[in-house]
Structure formats: structure tokens, C-alpha cells
Amino acid sequence: MGLRTAETDGARSVLAALALLLGLQLLGTLLVDLTHLPVPGAVVGLVVLLGVGARFPRFARRAEPAGEPLLKHLQLLFVPPGVGALTQLSTLVQHAGPLALAVVGSFATGLVVAGLVLQRLLRRRGTA
Amino acid sequence: MNALVHAPGFGLFLTVGAYLGAGELHRRLGRPALLAPVLVAMVVVSVVLELLGISYAEYLSSVSVLTLLLGPATVALALPLLRSGRALLADRLAVLVTLVVTGVVSVGVTVAALVALGAPDELVLTTLPRSVTTPVALTVGEAIGANTTLAVVLTLVSGVLGATVGPWLLDRVRVTDARARGFALGVVSHGIGTSRALAESDVTGGWSSAAMVLNALAMTVALPVVARAFH
Numbered sequence: 334m335g336l337r338t339a340e341t342d343g344a345r346s347v348l349a350a351l352a353l354l355l356g357l358q359l360l361g362t363l364l365v366d367l368t369h370l371p372v373p374g375a376v377v378g379l380v381v382l383l384g385v386g387a388r389f390p391r392f393a394r395r396a397e398p399a400g401e402p403l404l405k406h407l408q409l410l411f412v413p414p415g416v417g418a419l420t421q422l423s424t425l426v427q428h429a430g431p432l433a434l435a436v437v438g439s440f441a442t443g444l445v446v447a448g449l450v451l452q453r454l455l456r457r458r459g460t461a
Numbered sequence: 462m463n464a465l466v467h468a469p470g471f472g473l474f475l476t477v478g479a480y481l482g483a484g485e486l487h488r489r490l491g492r493p494a495l496l497a498p499v500l501v502a503m504v505v506v507s508v509v510l511e512l513l514g515i516s517y518a519e520y521l522s523s524v525s526v527l528t529l530l531l532g533p534a535t536v537a538l539a540l541p542l543l544r545s546g547r548a549l550l551a552d553r554l555a556v557l558v559t560l561v562v563t564g565v566v567s568v569g570v571t572v573a574a575l576v577a578l579g580a581p582d583e584l585v586l587t588t589l590p591r592s593v594t595t596p597v598a599l600t601v602g603e604a605i606g607a608n609t610t611l612a613v614v615l616t617l618v619s620g621v622l623g624a625t626v627g628p629w630l631l632d633r634v635r636v637t638d639a640r641a642r643g644f645a646l647g648v649v650s651h652g653i654g655t656s657r658a659l660a661e662s663d664v665t666g667g668w669s670s671a672a673m674v675l676n677a678l679a680m681t682v683a684l685p686v687v688a689r690a691f692h
Contacts, residue, residue: 354533361536373600375535376681379674382539393543400537403530407652408499409480410531411613413524414599415503416510417517418614425614431578435571435588436615440622440649441630443567447672448636448645450562454555455638 343398350399357382357396466513472523479505492660497621497653535597538677541670548640549671556644560675563648568687582691583608589684591615593651597677605688616651623650624657639664647672 360381362374370377386393425432465471483501490496510520521528542549549556568589575585587607590598593616602612627646636642639662646654647669655673659666 351533354536357536358532372681373535373597373604375532375600376597376678378532378536379539380678382536383542386539386543387546390543393540396537397540399533400540403534403537404540406480407534408497409477409502410527410534411499411617412476412480412502412506413521413527414610414613415499415617416506416520417610418617419503419507420517421608421611421614424608424611428580428584431575431580431584432588432615434578435574435580436591436618437622438574439567439570439591440619442570443563443649444623444627444630444645445634445636446566447559447563447648448631448641449634451555451559451644452636452638452641454558455552455640 346395346398347402348399350396353396354378354382354399354403466515467519469523472515472520473526475506475509476502476524476527479509495621495625497624499653500617500621531599535600538670538674541667542674545667545671548667552640556671556675559644560648560672560679563645564676564679564683567649568683572687585691586688587612588615589688590680591619593677593680597681601681601684605685617653620650620653623654627654627657628661640668643668644672648676651676 357378358375359378361377361379364370364377365372365374382393382396386396479502480498483496483498483505486501487493487496487498506520509515510517571588571591572585575588583606586605587602589605590602590607590612593601598612598616599609601607602609623646627650628642631642631645636645642661643658643665646658646665650657651673655666655669658669
């Protein structure tokens, strides 16, 4: 009996968390519609959760029962667009040279610049 | 057989099954970055769809629940950021400067390389959301008129590069600080890089997911402005 209650409550908190995340996304969509910001509604929802959650940690914790499993298995959600992407392989091959240079080049410079700049800045702050 | 293959749940079953199987394979082989579960699952699903003669449109309608979950998953990205909030806030200036410098450099290199090689404008637009985490890349890509499916491939490529050669490259340029390593991986290779960063340490992973989210926010604001030059 006790186990059953706990299980029901677990499922309930997952559903409540999912509803909260969806609600924030919809709120974001509404705000985007009202302000004509060139930003996806879900990203505005992220910022709202960040702002409210920084002040009220308990509010953010309510999103965790659905948020954590979603983030842990985020990659599952990329499988369908990825499958669609495989249908675009011909475009990819057609522009393979420029794409490889742009992607690998900006990957490598971005990684090195970010690592070196942040390390330098953190060190300076540490010694100051 | 036909009834089974074209049942509404088949695509979803196939996707979840392939993802779980690929994850298990990945663990058993010692987590090689090239066999990232998302890549293996993509290939397996594509091959099965091809073999059974299921169109991409039919497949998409079967997995619409996964597409729908991208929104709440994006909102949930606030959670890791809230967790590492105190450490980030203490070093906010360093973080902000790094974010801006890296953003300018990597967008600059992308645009310069493609323009120099005479690539069409649409291709430039498609390459822009590359370093951003996929749910955000999809929505931003749509907003700026990118070829979103191709943008997803490039996003995956950046993620896999980050997980495979990222730590090696950071070693070469002597970036030893766990926070700087994590941040660099997250900023250029989002979720896939972050999962690799988590394997190094909790600090590296935390800074990596923070970098992923901050970069997504920065790029959401910056890319539409950059994209205007290519319309």
C-alpha cells in the first residue's frame, strides 16, 4: 500500500514537472508573440526558469523530475532529425570541401580560443 | 507484416529500441566517441526505414512525441545552469569575455571560410547554428532560413569532433584547468561534448553544460543579426 502511494506520487511529480516545463515553453511562445523577439519560445522559457529558479530554488526543483531524465536522454530526441539529415547527404557531399573547412576550422579555433582565454582569465583572477 | 510495419507506434518503437541498443553497445565497447549512440541509432533507423520502404514523412508522424519533447527539454537546460550558478557568477566577467571572444572567432572563421570558397548564401546560413545545442539549433535555424536537416548533421559533426579530438587538442595547447576545458568543450560541441566532459570530472562537466546553455542563449540573439547579411 505504502509502495503504491509512493509510486503514484512519483508519476504525479513527473507529470507535474512536464506540465511546468511545457507551461514555461508556452509562456515563452506567448512572450515572443507579444514582443516579436527573434528568439524561440522555448529559449525564453529557459530564461524565465533561470530567473525565477535563481530566486526560488524550490520552483526549479519542481521541474527536475521531468527535466533531469529529458536532459539525460536528450540525444534520443535528436535521432529523428538526424535520420532526416541522412536524406540530405547529397547536399553535404556536394559541398564537402567548404563545409569541412568551415566546420573543422571553426571547431578547432573556437575550442582553442575558449580554453586559452578562460584559463588565462581565471588564473589572473586567482593570483590577484 | 505490413500492418505491423505501418502501425502508428512502429517508428517510435524502432527509434527508442535503436537508441537503447546503441547505448548498450556503446557502454560495452568502452564508450568510443565515434560510436556515439545518437549516430548509431540514426544509421540503424535509416537503414530499417529504407529496407521496409517506410517514407520519412510516415516515420516523422510516428515519432512526433519526441519532436514535441524538444521544447520542454530546451527549457530544462536551465537546470544545470542553476546548479553551477554560484561558481559561474563568481567568475562572470571571465566567462562573459570568453563567450563573446569565442563566438566572434568561430562565427568569423565559419563565414570567412565559406565566403572565400564561394559557397552559396544558403549554405552559410545552414552552417551558422552548428555549435549550438540541437533543440536550439533547430529553432534558430528555422528562424534564419537555414536548411535545418543539414544544420542538424553539422551540429552532430561538431559534437562528435568535440568528444573525439577535443580533449586531445586541449592537451596540445596546454589547457589544464578543468573549468576552462569544460567550458571550451561545451561552447563548441554542446551536449555530445558535454557528455565527454562529464567523463573527465564533475567540474569539467558542469562548466561544459553551462557553456552549452550560455552559448545557445548568446547565439540565439546573435545569429539572426549575422544572418541578415546573407538574405
